[in-house]
Amino acid sequence: MLCIEVELLAGRYAATAYNDRTRAEWPPHPARFFSALVAALYEHEPVDDQERAALLWLERQSPPAMVVDMTTVDDQLGRREVRDVFVPVNDITVAASVEPKLRVAEIAIDQARTAIAGKQREPATKTQTKELNKLNKELEKALSQHAQLQLSLKDTSSGSAVELKAARAILPDHRTRQIRTFPAVFPAATCFRFAWADDPSQTDRAALDRLCDRVTRLGHSSSLVRCLVVNGQVVPNLVPDPDGELVLRTVSPGQLARLEREYERHQSVSSRVLPARPQRYGQVAEQHERRAYPHSVFADDWIVFERVDSFRPARQRQKVYSSRPLSSRGTDLAQALRLALFEVHGARDLPTSLSGHAPDGTRAQTPHIAFAALPHVNYEHADGSVKGVAIILPRSLSPVDRDTLLSLIAEWERTRSLDSEQTIMELGAASLSPYFVRRTEYPALRALSPTTWCKPSTRFVTATPIALDRHPGNLRSNLAGTAHRASREAQQTIATACMRIGLPAPVAVEISSPALLPGAQAAHDFMPTRKPGQHLRARVHANICFPEPVRGPVILGAGRYLGLGLCLPVRE
Secondary structure, three states, X not given: OXXXXXXXXXXXXXXXXXXXXXXXXXXOOHHHHHHHHHHHHOOOOOOOHHHHHHHHHHHOOOOOEEEOOOHHHHHOOOEOOOOOEEEEOOOOOHXXXXXXXXXXXXXXXXXXXXXXXXXXXXXXXXXXXXXXHHHHHHHHHHHHHHHHHHXXXXXXXXXXXXXXXXXXXXXXXXXXXXXXXXXXXXXXXXXXXXXXXXXXXXXXXXXXXXXXXXXXXXXXXXXXXXXXXXXXXXXXXXXXXXXXXXXXXXXXXXXXXXXXXXHHHHXXXXXXXXXXXXXXXXXXXXXXXXXXXXXXXXXXXXXXXXXXXXXXXXXXXXXXXXXOOEHHHHHHXXXXXXXXXXXXXXXXXXXXXXXXXXXXXXXXXXXXXXXEEEEOOOOOOOOOEEEEEEEEEEOOOOHHHXXXXXHHHHHHHHHHOOOOXXXXXXXXXXXXXXXXXXXXXXXXXXXXXXXXXXXXXXXXXXXXXXXXXXXXXXXXXXXXXXXHHHHHHHHHHHHHHHHHOOOOOOOEEEEEOXXXXXXXXXXXHOOOOEXXXXXXXXXXXXXXXXXXXXXXXXXXXXXXXXXXXXXXXXXX
């Protein structure tokens, strides 16, 4: 076993959560610690080959277990209130405005030379000669630009207007201010450990110990740490778990090379993203309590798109703000996401598991992907607004069909993105204002986390109403007997809907027109749906109790593939 201990020297850990600048990351992600080791590797020249080899060994290991104070996560203790701080941007010089351009010119030279070498190996046809001459001209242009930039880097006395403006920006009266947040957490236990199951060689262990000795911070520069390799066995309390509620960024083979390539790209100037692999973690105590619960035909492996409140498109000075529709308009957003992906695919045939239709055009009789808007419900101040949308996969989805779905999403993002850096997409619905989303693997909001909707429970309550598969009769009749019979019919229809998605028959079903969760909207607020040639489908909220805990997601009724009938597990 390899065990590395990290001590927070100041008793605080300052690091921003992956996709929420108002929250602190906790526990520290293994990928962040690996990056700290890589930074220590490149602090000194030349790079130690043994230390690099040790990192290559470490990246090939399975995600580590951890010994870490989890009371901060469970009880939300020790988190500092985050306030916006307006700080001057880093000093910039005339040289700083030239150096990024210089690197771009160098890349252009390399690309031109590579292209020329490739053409020179081809037969000397007339067309090839013409293309080769063109590439040589491009190379000459790139070399000329490079030479001019080098000259301007050495002599800034005759700088351009842009460079002079940059020079003035370092003066106190001209420096801009930027909003920064510094979220931090203060765990009760200031030491935590990473533990890998395999034991490294003595050479790798010694090299990792040297690297740890040079790591002085983890996260923000104010988060000072002491790191060392420790001997002996540890008893972790946080372990990799496919059913765990916590998602941490970990590393995989090739991580060191990915970090090196990323640094070559950003050079500490451009924006950057930590390459990582998401891994679910669970607490050992929870793991011991867990057993194989009955589950629905839907999986908890969701593809989630979070709402982007605002962003500034390229070449525009004004921000664009996203709408904040309530859950009653969620089916419109779900339908918009579905149509967006299918439009990208075009007229080609999609697998039934994705389209929801058989090759002959009839409705599929087997589970297929569902689209759902995720509302903010079941909290004291829940407002029922849609925080994002999700694609919910069936458990039976084949790897081939999954790859097809991912390629559709990638093509949609590539061709329709409104912001190249953040990959922001617009969901267009005729009845709604623009709604902007981006894909996220680490949802910061509980409403967007699949775990929120998939936890085992004996009781599930609808966040969005169920569109009944059968018309129950007049639920609002003034005649007690008529209303009672309609209510019994609705309860039986919901019980059948539970069994249709693979769950046991519930022991009790309570129906209601008003919402049963804080923030949820009444059933009559949702647009009615109609089966061709038949009545409008009745919509009801429901409180469903099962004879034993079942695992979600629980999505019921005729509208389950477009977000209706989405149920939330509720503790007794």
